[in-house]
Amino acid sequence: MSLIEGRALKYGDNINTDIISPPAYMELPIEQAAKMAMSPVDESFASTVRPGDIFVAENNLGSGSSRETAPLTLKALGIRTIIARSYARIFYRNCINLGILAVECPDTNRISRFDRLSLDTEEGLLHNLSTGETYRCDRIPPHILELVNCGGLVESLRKKLGKD
Amino acid sequence: MSMTISEKLLALAAGKQEVHAGEIIQARVDKAMMDDILGPRIQIAEQLEKLGCRIWDPERVTVISDHYTPPANATQAEIVKFTREWSASNGVEHYYEFAGPCHQVMVEKGRVLPGELVVGTDSHTCTYGALGAFSTGIGSTEMLGVLATGEIWLKVPQSIRVRFEGELPRGVMAKDMALCSIGRIGHNGATYRALEYCGGTVERLPMDERLCIANMAVEAGAKNGVIACDEVTSAYLREKGIPQGERFQSDPDAEYYADYCFSAGELKPLAACPHEVDNVRPLEELPVTPIHQAYIGSCTGGRFHDLQAAAELLKGKKVAKGVRLLVSPASREVWLACDRAGILSALVEAGAVILGSSCGACLGVHSGAIGAGEVCVSSTNRNFIGRMGSKRGQVYLASPLSVAASAVTGRLTDPREFL
Numbered sequence: 001m002s003l004i005e006g007r008a009l010k011y012g013d014n015i016n017t018d019i020i021s022p023p024a025y026m027e028l029p030i031e032q033a034a035k036m037a038m039s040p041v042d043e044s045f046a047s048t049v050r051p052g053d054i055f056v057a058e059n060n061l062g063s064g065s066s067r068e069t070a071p072l073t074l075k076a077l078g079i080r081t082i083i084a085r086s087y088a089r090i091f092y093r094n095c096i097n098l099g100i101l102a103v104e105c106p107d108t109n110r111i112s113r114f115d116r117l118s119l120d121t122e123e124g125l126l127h128n129l130s131t132g133e134t135y136r137c138d139r140i141p142p143h144i145l146e147l148v149n150c151g152g153l154v155e156s157l158r159k160k161l162g163k164d
Numbered sequence: 165m166s167m168t169i170s171e172k173l174l175a176l177a178a179g180k181q182e183v184h185a186g187e188i189i190q191a192r193v194d195k196a197m198m199d200d201i202l203g204p205r206i207q208i209a210e211q212l213e214k215l216g217c218r219i220w221d222p223e224r225v226t227v228i229s230d231h232y233t234p235p236a237n238a239t240q241a242e243i244v245k246f247t248r249e250w251s252a253s254n255g256v257e258h259y260y261e262f263a264g265p266c267h268q269v270m271v272e273k274g275r276v277l278p279g280e281l282v283v284g285t286d287s288h289t290c291t292y293g294a295l296g297a298f299s300t301g302i303g304s305t306e307m308l309g310v311l312a313t314g315e316i317w318l319k320v321p322q323s324i325r326v327r328f329e330g331e332l333p334r335g336v337m338a339k340d341m342a343l344c345s346i347g348r349i350g351h352n353g354a355t356y357r358a359l360e361y362c363g364g365t366v367e368r369l370p371m372d373e374r375l376c377i378a379n380m381a382v383e384a385g386a387k388n389g390v391i392a393c394d395e396v397t398s399a400y401l402r403e404k405g406i407p408q409g410e411r412f413q414s415d416p417d418a419e420y421y422a423d424y425c426f427s428a429g430e431l432k433p434l435a436a437c438p439h440e441v442d443n444v445r446p447l448e449e450l451p452v453t454p455i456h457q458a459y460i461g462s463c464t465g466g467r468f469h470d471l472q473a474a475a476e477l478l479k480g481k482k483v484a485k486g487v488r489l490l491v492s493p494a495s496r497e498v499w500l501a502c503d504r505a506g507i508l509s510a511l512v513e514a515g516a517v518i519l520g521s522s523c524g525a526c527l528g529v530h531s532g533a534i535g536a537g538e539v540c541v542s543s544t545n546r547n548f549i550g551r552m553g554s555k556r557g558q559v560y561l562a563s564p565l566s567v568a569a570s571a572v573t574g575r576l577t578d579p580r581e582f583l
Binding site: 014016018019022023024026027028039040041059060063064065066067068069071072086087088089090093094097098143152153154157158161 | 188201202206207211214215217232237239240243284285286287289301302303304305306308309312313317351352355356385387440527528529533546548549550551553555
């Protein structure tokens with residue numbers, strides 16, 4: 001069984017890519033740009049986030065740009081797991097390609113900032129250890145799970161090309 | 165079984181007779197496009213080298229430095245330099261810089277043909293659907309996979325049919341059609357789906373206007389936007405000396421996830437209000453809103469048809485005191501055509517500043533960022549918080565005509581006041 005435990009950093013609807021990765025900082029190296037991640041809605045984000053935190057949002061997470069700088073900056077800050085009610089498609093795919101687990105859960109509105117979460121990817125369950133509640137998550141499609149388990153698209157390519 | 169145009173395009177790319185919504189396919193990519201901001205510099209150059217891979221077919225790849233041209237500082241200049249040098253050393257001959265926003269350049273240079281599967285590292289890659297291609301935005305790592313293999317996995321999208329019938333009233337442009345449909349569908353209403361635009365109104369639109377509509381498909385969350393090829397498409401390609409490609413129509417009994425019908429005659433000039441593209445209201449219903457900047461440009465609203473419409477409205481008028489009207493023709497070709505038609509001088513006489521052909525102002529990285537408390541009305545595609553500069557600024561999206569009218573009055577204005 002694979003369990004992922006972490007502290008929730010919780011945001012609402014429509015956290016778009018311009019919020020996660022503001023365009024003014026995209027010219028900077030990822031580590032520097034990461035310091036400004038989420039700054040349009042939360043200037044303290046980069047100083048609050050700790051490696052292993054779980055990024056939680058509600059509807060339409062990552063809408064807008066195709067910029068991979070959005071998940072890259074989150075990853076640079078130590079985020080490996082994202083849970084949202086729904087995603088914009090390019091952002092979702094970018095997360096998977098970078099080996100970030102992006103999970104859909106219809107009940108993220110019940111999660112608060114700093115709740116302790118435990119995600120059971122095999123059972124498709126999300127336990128909120130702070131409230132004692134358990135939420136159902138969408139199962140990750142097998143072709144996507146395969147990519148994440150590989151560590152992302154680059155690792156999967158390495159395997160594939162090696163075999164060829 | 166019957167298929168939509170998007171299904172037919174993906175069946176062709178997958179080398180199959182038929183594919184249907186929900187299926188996961190391995191598709192052969194016809195063309196790949198990278199820009200400077202999210203191209204080689206993000207993951208691609210480094211990982212491609214680590215994998216020891218070469219580009220599968222450099223002839224099918226285009227690289228366009230458009231977001232950071234002209235560079236505002238040394239960091240941006242280094243990015244453009246890196247992009248240029250990487251392209252040269254990787255055998256990419258179709259490299260452009262200072263040519264204009266990538267999507268207009270791709271279309272004008274014949275880098276997209278009807279029937280092709282095109283992917284690009286910019287979300288507005290969906291623009292090429294106006295030429296009957298299946299085109300979609302992808303991330304940089306995804307592009308690395310395409311460059312290494314020439315293939316991509318895709319889930320065949322369900323289609324949403326968006327039909328416009330009737331004549332557009334004076335003062336209403338394709339941008340208003342796009343905003344109207346996004347307002348109704350919602351900014352995530354088409355997520356994972358295809359938007360297929362059709363109907364008599366769409367068929368009568370010139371290619372510049374069709375490109376604007378397909379460009380905005382992603383603002384409803386769509387994977388792609390598509391318009392079937394017709395005589396307008398053929399004439400456009402012929403005029404530019406571009407091959408006709410392969411063309412498809414949806415079968416009459418194809419299945420759609422949803423149908424939206426709009427009566428063009430009832431459309432009004434619209435604005436997407438801060439900070440979401442689906443926050444759409446008729447301009448005539450908005451409270452008096454003074455503006456500081458008016459912007460006409462980008463892969464959405466900087467084409468010949470856009471600048472021409474703005475210039476006609478501005479003829480004999482002046483931009484209001486305290487307002488700056490910035491105009492960036494969407495490509496060198498658009499610039500030249502506008503120059504020859506006297507459009508650029510007409511705009512300058514009215515008080516406009518003509519900028520280079522660039523993405524800069526649209527995302528606030530150079531050539532026209534806004535400050536705290538400033539309001540910009542823009543013919544671009546996104547009004548997210550902080551999009552064009554300060555997060556304390558406000559961006560209203562509108563048609564080039566509405567932007568021009570607002571520049572004259574100094575407040576958000578329905579262009580019909582002038583027509």
